[in-house]
Amino acid sequence: MVLKLAIVGGGPSAFFVASRLQKLLPTSNFRIHVFDRLWSPHGLVRYGVAPDHPEVKNCTHIFDKAAEDPRLRFFGNVNVGDSLSPIQHTVNLPLKSIFENYSHVVFATGCTLPKRHSELPPSEHCVSALSLVHWYTQHPNSPAPPQLNKLDHVSIIGNGNVSLDVARMLLTHVDVLRKYDVPERVLEVLAESTVKHVSIVGRRGPLEAAYTPKELREMIELPEASMVPLDPELLKVPEGLKLARTQSRAIQLLNKGPKQLYGTTKKTWSLDFYRSPTGLVLPTAEDPRCHLSLGHTMVNPTTQRAEPTGETTVVPTDLVVTSLGFHGEPTASFFDPGLGHLRTLSNRVITPQGTTLRNVYASGWASTGARGVINSSMMNAYDVAQTIISDMENPPAIEEAVLNPEPPLEDIPTEVKQGIKQRNVVQYDDWKKIDDEEIRRGEVLGKERERMLWDQAKNFVGARA
């Protein structure tokens, strides 16, 4: 049986599926082609993971190794699907071409859009955490930089790890960030920042918060910012309640309190539990500040849901950042609006009609939704690789066929061939040259790397070809 696999998306889950297949299938007669609409590989490892977490990015060495295997090819700046690409300069590859050119496909497209809050419409005063992440990682979506020189108080809605990443970026001294992978123009904005307080708002309490102890510890140990003391009542654990390991460690950390005493630092931050936004009044000619209404909540012990108590506080603030998780793209094929990502059953994609498509799979956040760290994406990807192999050995009966059972192994889709000719497609060798050059440019500036923009990368590769 032929295995010519297209992987749509080039984030960690794509490369983990690929490296697992390479390991489990010692034969030379299969091919894996990875497509990403971004010109560079590695998805959220490049355009998500916080700059001050360089160790997390070491997993790219595993991806490099997978890409060095002659059975794999990477095509960056290629948007797969039938809807318009959010990035203008991509080569567009309709799904039909994938189906014609490949015997298998894995959707590893992640969850690329931020969840919104119904009471907080986006505006220049209310942005998603993802747009700030895209700003400080120089993502090709290129959102406008935040006007940090005009802000004093920032409210982050949601208390997961991404909230804390953004908070750390705002509360860490710019000189500490200079040595990391933070683009120069981002550093310029951070250097001008007048942010004094970051409030992290959560609907529920300390036991339900979504951050992990590692990220909470980093906040607590921030050298230049102190935490507003929590009401000790909040940290009391109801008697008889058995805490999960992460919960008790988080409570311990909060009990220990911040490294810097409150009042001794210029910058402060707070965990504002049991608060849920009910509205935002934007600045007017008379009043330059935003006013965020926060409804007070309590957790219903039976349902574990946050319920309003009826009280409300109005907080003057300058920027509201929503950090409520992510969902897939509603225009993507096989997207399930109820789930917010693709519908799968045992790693196989399910159509809206409820049928399984032969050899069509999904992996990573595209399949599981936006939860878990790279470790969980890896475990899921390994499982997907295993499913692909066992389906080759014992094809499941109930299926509709959409792919080409016998595609020529070396062929690449015409659109991509064309794109390569026009130098609009980045292959892994190109990426490694760019990668080395980014690191070299970084070295000159005394930092981990200095990122390129698409035009720079394209010119750089073109000039070297």
Place this chain on the structure above:
Amino acid sequence: MFSTARTVLRRTVRPLSAAASAPRLHIANPSLGCSRRRLLHSSMVCRHGGIDRPEPGTGIKLTFKDSKGNDIRTVEANEGDDILSVAHEYDIDLEGACEGSVACSTCHVILQEGVYDRLPEPEDDENDMLDMAFGLTDTSRLGCQVKVTKEFDGMTVTLPAATRNMFVDGHKPSH
């Protein structure tokens, strides 16, 4: 096959990332049975390509087992090697996605109670990462942080249960 992995890892050593993580540098008492932590990042990257295998019959014996308790392989290591490096050297199926910098938990292993109890307690950052591990047990550790010593000759290292279909939306796996 393994030698390729080693050269790849060596090739990608980046002194600058060492500089980047240097502020977190922190070396615990090296006489403890636990690996010296946060050695300079770059040297960790080098090390995790593999170890030098001891002459057969002269090394410290370790038996790797799968989650069901079946033996995978008994191997020999040197005093001071960490479990992740040993696993890599002998091609045991243990990842190490962050290359020993306590940032991923993909090197999670389960130790015997007797061994676990005699090791110094995991530090905060190892505990932070263990929080994220799958199939955590009372004797779980990060393989990259546990150093092999003579005292533990003959020890067993169990790989955690591979979590199949853990995210499937309420459906039972079909195989």
